[in-house]
Amino acid sequence: xxxxxxxxxxxxxxxxxxxxxVTTAVLNLFPEEVRKxxxxxxxxxxxxxxxxxxxxxxxxxxxxxxxxxxxxILKHMDRKDRRIVMRxxxxxxxxxxxxxLRIDKQGAFLGKIRLANNTDVISARFYFKDSPRxxxxxxxxxxxxxxxxxxx
Numbered sequence: 001x002x003x004x005x006x007x008x009x010x011x012x013x014x015x016x017x018x019x020x021x022v023t024t025a026v027l028n029l030f031p032e033e034v035r036k037x038x039x040x041x042x043x044x045x046x047x048x049x050x051x052x053x054x055x056x057x058x059x060x061x062x063x064x065x066x067x068x069x070x071x072x073i074l075k076h077m078d079r080k081d082r083r084i085v086m087r088x089x090x091x092x093x094x095x096x097x098x099x100x101l102r103i104d105k106q107g108a109f110l111g112k113i114r115l116a117n118n119t120d121v122i123s124a125r126f127y128f129k130d131s132p133r134x135x136x137x138x139x140x141x142x143x144x145x146x147x148x149x150x151x152x
Contacts, residue, residue: 007070029069085115093140099143100124
């Protein structure tokens with residue numbers, strides 16, 4: 001069964017936002033005991049209207065902590081969002097065994113993990129171990145099982 005080897009959470013912080021709060025939103029996707037190991041980076045870019053935006057990324061690279069974080073995210077989603085993920089699993093996977101979630105940025109800041117239904121999102125990517133070779137079907141089965149475990 002494949003394991004998660006890396007998690008990346010990427011978000012835009014607009015000029016009107018306080019970068020520290022956006023960083024808090026990213027860190028809230030990770031269990032408290034793992035947050036100290038999340039590497040946060042920031043890039044500056046120019047927005048569409050010419051204003052400066054920050055692109056914040058949080059990365060965690062450690063199999064055990066990635067597994068714990070993945071379970072944490074699923075556990076903190078409500079039943080409706082878990083069902084949406086279950087029904088759209090195939091659309092959320094790349095051929096390279098990367099699983100994608102779009103998390104609501106405001107909700108994450110408030111400590112709630114929910115799927116986004118707007119454009120203000122944290123893009124979360126979960127990279128599955130590809131040794132010997134990740135099979136999309138196996139990775140999807142793993143997520144289905146974990147989603148079903150959270151239904152109990």
